[in-house]
Amino acid sequence: MGSPWDGLSQLDVVCDAGPLIHLAEIELLELLSDFKTVFVPVQVWEEAERHRPEALSSAVRLQKVFIEISFDSRFQTLARTLLLDVGEQAALSLMANQPASVLLTDDAAARLAAKALGYRSHGTIGILLRSIRRGLRSQAEISSVLRSLPFRSTLHIRQSFLEAILRELESGPGEG
């Protein structure tokens, strides 16, 4: 595990609706405060506003960004093939302007597209586990949150995957 406090992260992130909604459901939106800037495309903002408006009214500073969806033919082919929704397309389009950022999304297809376009991407599980490394939450707290995910969140994760994460976490996260 990293030191208890490594200072503010220099990492910028582009956020899709999934992590905003899922973190709001488990009341851990504040974990996003650890990123230097959290960019939220307006299309994602509107999606979150429809499904979980409180995700946008927390103390976390989210930077709403107006972005046009890319017309690039390779991008459009990926979007059609992977059936990406407007928010996912907007988030990926924004990534083109700041490729050093990390895309935060819980959608497998969006993560596949990110990989194909050469961008890093992670989901809510990554954000939760990162909070231990960053000294923001204890291992016990995050273990408890992970156990409660099936009841408190609409993030669907196979029970066997969840158990594997918990086993790894509880066997010593810094040992791998």
Add this chain to the structure above:
Amino acid sequence: MATNPESTTLQTEVPVRLLAELQSLVDAGWFHSVDELILDALRRFLDSHREDLMRGLIREDVEWGLRGTD
């Protein structure tokens, strides 16, 4: 030629020996036809790879979360 408007016809070359093995499963009564067997195999392939994909993404999250540097 596909008769179902939601289907399409896929044409591909397969090794004779592989087709014989498929046919033997049909002959043994496991499937009604080679077409049905191939459809079933494709669905299973997609299902298993979807799971592999999800497992891989979670693996990446665990690595970044617990052992990443940013």
